[in-house]
Amino acid sequence: MATAAAYCLPLFLLLLPPLIIAAPSAAAAGPELQPQPQDLLLSFKAALRDPSGALASWSLSTPYCNWPHITCTASSSSSSVVSIAVSLQGLGLSGDIDAASLCRVPGLSHLSLASNAFNTTVPLQLSRCASLVSLNLSSAAFWGPLPEQLAAGLPPSLASLDLSGNDIEGPVPPGLAALGAALQVLDLGRNRLSGVLHPALFRNLTGLHYLDLSGNQFLESPLPPELGKMGNLRWLFLQGSGFTGAIPETFLALEQLEALDLSMNGLTGAIPRGFGRKFQKLLSLDLSRNGFSGPFPDGVEKCVMLQRFQVHDNAFTGELPAGLWSLPDLQVIRAENNRFSGRLPEFPGEVSRLEQVQVDNNSFSGGLPLTIGMIRTMYRFSASLNKLSGVLPDNLCDSPVMSIINISHNALSGSIPEFRNCKRLVSLHLSSNGLTGPIPTSLGALPVLTYIDLSSNGLTGAIPANLQNLKLALLNVSYNRLSGPVPQELISGLPAVFLQGNPGLCGPGLSNNCVVPLRKHRWLALAATVASFITGAMLLAIGAFAVYRRLYGKRPSPWKLVLFQPIKITGEELFSAFHDKNVIGRGAFGNVYLIVLQDGQKVAVKRLVCSDKLTFRQVKSEMNVLAKIRHKNIAKITGFCYSEGEVSVIYEYFQKGSLQDMIYAPKFTLGWKDRLKIALGVAQGLVYLHHDYTPRVLHRDLKSSNVLLANEFEIEPRVAGFGIPCFVGEKVYRSSLYSDVNQKCYIAPEENFTKNPTNLMDVYSFGVILLELVTGRPAEQLASKDSSDIVRWVRRRINLVDGASQILDPNISHTAQQGMQAALELAVRCTSVKPDQRPDITEVFRLLQALYFSATMP
Structure with a gap:
């Protein structure tokens, strides 16, 4: 053993010096083995799915600062310090986010993953990005709660955090307060946040310039008084987020505000005194659709930069602040649907920049401002349903851009002035006043005038012949004292004409024939x-x-045929075509038939069976209202045929059929943009029926089989089947509603127990159609193993971990998932069990419009 040791010891001593020498070399080489920025970025890229190849050129052969979507900025103090911005928004990316690699990139200061389709939770590792100044994860399909450890762990250098437009749920983490005064932008809007806002959240965020919590409908919180401590706040958006209670007095300290939007909440009480005086930099104020009451405080005239003043749909009383009308930059005043009273003051004339004034449904009295026509920018003046009196100003329509005038349902008197200067007037509503004298002939010379309602006045004389030169969609002169012959074109060529209540009128089809020589x-x-x-x-x-x-x-008799369009058909031909071979649709209220006319033209006829004893006069009166509807997304009614016990409605025919036909096809191949276009068109049609047409029309039978597809190359939807209860009667409507198995899931739950139908019932039905478009599934799948209707089917899956992937139509490209996710969320809101949690169709239209715009962007 000793001999062996003697041999081994020298060998060890021979090896020892090289080891001692090599150790410092290895230590010196250590930093060189650290991953380089390009390696870390390529590791991050490897985890992504990049279907468009936007990051294909990222490679070691090119310096990473020259890669697309990478920006390097040298520090002004040291050329060796580099700030790196990674901007990947809108590239259609998905897959995993390797935040561990990304956050190790030295100098990473700006990161944007916005407008992609990651469909995952917010990565916790993002808290390791120690030098971040800006983090944008908006509209990237993130879901689930925002972890408290992420919120508390974000770097103190962060100045901008944008998580908007996702599906983030749960409470707002109080840990965000740790970001302190450095944070300037916090955008959590359009998510699913819930609960009460913690007061500690805002105590330290004194540097915020921009705060957006809008569109979080599940929040149930009063407005935090601590918001008033954010003295640097310039933009505050809290609309549509379930806030309750009064506006705290502390809000008066936000003297830097430029935009304040508290609309569409449950706020109540009076506005704090001095509210207007404090906001001298305010550009936009929106308090609409709440429950505010009491007078609006004086001092708004101090808001010298104010451009938009919107307080409509509240319970305000007293007078509007006098100084409001003379603000130099004010463009919009919306105060309709309140209890304001007093006089409308004179406008500042030509120096005013007012574009839109809507003060309908209040208690304003006195005369109209004589300076309305002097405002060169005014395009809409609407003051219906008030107590206004006096005469119409001669210059009422002198603004060169005036398009909409509505002063109906007041106590105005005198004659209608000549409207010679208003070449852009589209809509004129002066009904239900005390106007006298003739209808001005100058109306016939206005090139784009489309809607005229002069009903329920004391007008005399004849209907001007030159009105038939206009492309009118509505002419209502009923219940006046008009006399003489009605111009022929107004009877034969225009269905939207109301003439009743004028015994002196005569002409073809009227009760009086004209006197002959x-x-x-x-x-x-x-x-x-x-x-x-x-x-x-x-x-x-x-x-x-x-x-x-x-x-x-077997055919009913007698029949009465009324046509609103010149088509060649008789009652005999109509009834003779009611055969099963001509049926193209079946429903709870009757069948739809395809009828080919003598000239080859095709029409669709919906045959409605009625048990209520509706007279021909009643049916004709209701039909006249519906036949006057003219909108690009509403199917035209071209006529009807009445017989005791049934009404047959004649519609224009579309060869492409209905949306239901397309969904029930063996493979629903329609792309996402076309599906969005259909949803947008249907919503636009409902907006017209609910809000823009007079009188308001509820559909009450909205379903995919009543969404017809026009024959043009590009799909354009037309809504049909509206107004069914007007013909079959309310009893028949309710008893037949649930007999159609393909109809049940379109019916709003409250239809069972409410007596008064509302527009939110139509919103529910629309939500079901939107679910069909998002999922690619029919509303009912009775032959399927999973025979539940689409609303229940979605509700079972929406809250699962991978619920969205199970719900969204797999036939649609992954690049569209972000838009589909947003549409799915909207459809779920529309089909809420509680009506008050559904959005109005106008809000639905605006959201779909934004989605469609994003989907069609190059």
Whole structure:
């Protein structure tokens, strides 16, 4: 053993010096083995799915500062210090986010993963990005709660945090307060945040310039008084987020505010005194759709930069602040649907920049401002449903951009002035006043005038002949004292005409025939005798035929055919076409038939069976209202046929069929942009029916089979089947509603127990259609193993970990998942069990419009 040791010891001593020498070398080489920025970025890229190849050129052959979507900025103090910005927004990326590698990139200061489709939770490792100044994760399909450890672990250098437009849920983590005064932008809008806002959240964020918590409908919180301590706050957006209670007095300390939006919440009480005086930099104020009450405080005239003043749909009383109207930059005043009173003050004339004034449904009295027409920028003036009196100003329509005037339902008197200067006037509503004198002939010279409602006044004289030169969608002159012949084109070429209540009017189809010259009486007497003989013979023939039909035929009799468009069809042809071979649709209220006319034109006829004893006059009155609807997304009613016990409605026909036909096809191949276009069109049609058409129309039978697809190359939806209860009667409507198995899931839950239908029932039905478009599934799948309707099917999966992947139509490209996720969230809101949690169709339209715009961006 000793001998072996003697041999081994020298060998060890020979090896020892090299080891001692090598150790410092290895230590010196240590930093060189650290991953370089390009290696870390490539590791981050390897975990992503990049279907468009946006990051394909990232490679070691090129310096990473020259890679697309990478920006390097040298420090002003040292050329060796580099700040790196990674901007990957809108690239259609998905997959895993290797935040551990990304956050090791030295100098990473700006990171944007916005507008992608990651469909995952917010990575906790992002808290390791120690030098971040800006983090943008907006609209990237993140879901789940925002972890407290992430919020508390974000670097103190962070100045901007944007998590908006995702599906982040749960409470707002109080740990965000640790970011302190360095944070300037915090955007958590349009998520699913819930609960009460913790007061500690805002105590330390004194450096915030921008705060957005809007669109978080599950928040149930009062407005935190601590918000008033953010003295640097310039933009505050809290709309549509379930806030309750009053505006805290501390808000008066936010003197730097430029935009304040508290709309669409549950706020109540009076506005704090001095509210207006404090906000001298305010550009936009929106307090609409709340429950505010009491007078609006004086002092708003101190907001010398104010451009938009929106307080509509509250319970404000008293007068609007007098100084409001003279603010130099004010463009919009919306105060409709309140209890304001007093007089409308004179406007500042030509120096004013007002564009839109809406003060409908209040208690304003006195005369109209005489300076309305002097404002060169005014395009909409609406003051209906008030107590205004006096005469219409001569310059009412002198603004060169005036498009909409609505002063209906007031106590105005005198004559209607000549409207010669308003070449852009589209809509004129002066109904239900005390106006007298003739209808101005100058109306017929306004090139884009489309809607005229002068009903329920004391107008006299004849209807001007030149009105038939206009492309009118509505002419309502009913219940006046008009007389004389009605211009022929207004009777035959325009369905949207209301003439009733004017006994002196005469013309074809009216109760009075026009008086003819005396020299023609002899010939007319002879013609009348012959006509009487022929008519008598025809009546005998028709009577005999009716008896025959009653005894031996199955067709109802007699029938009355009314056409609103010049189509070649008779009642006989209509009923003879009611065969099963012509059926193209079946529903709870009757079948839809395809009928080919003599000239080859095709029409669709919906045959409605009625048990209520509606007279022909009642049906015609209701039909006249619906036939006047003119909108690009509403199917035209071209006529109807009445017979005791049924009404047959004639619609324009579209060869592409209905949305239901497309969904029930073996493979629903329609792309996401086209699906969005259909949803947007249907929503736009409902906005018109609910808000823009007078009188308001509720659909009450909205389903995918009533969404018709036009024949143009690009799909354009048309809503049909509206107004069914008007024809079949309310009893028949309710009893038949649930008999159609394909209809049940479109019905809002409250339909069972409410007597008064609301527009939110239509919103529910629309939400079901939107679910069909998002999932690619029919609303009902009775033959399927999973036969539950689509609303229940979605609700079971929406809260699962991978719920979205199970719900969204797999046939749609992954690049569209972000938009589909947003549409899914909107559809779930529309189909909420509680009506008050559903959005109004106008909000639905705006959100879909934004989604469609994003989907069509290059």
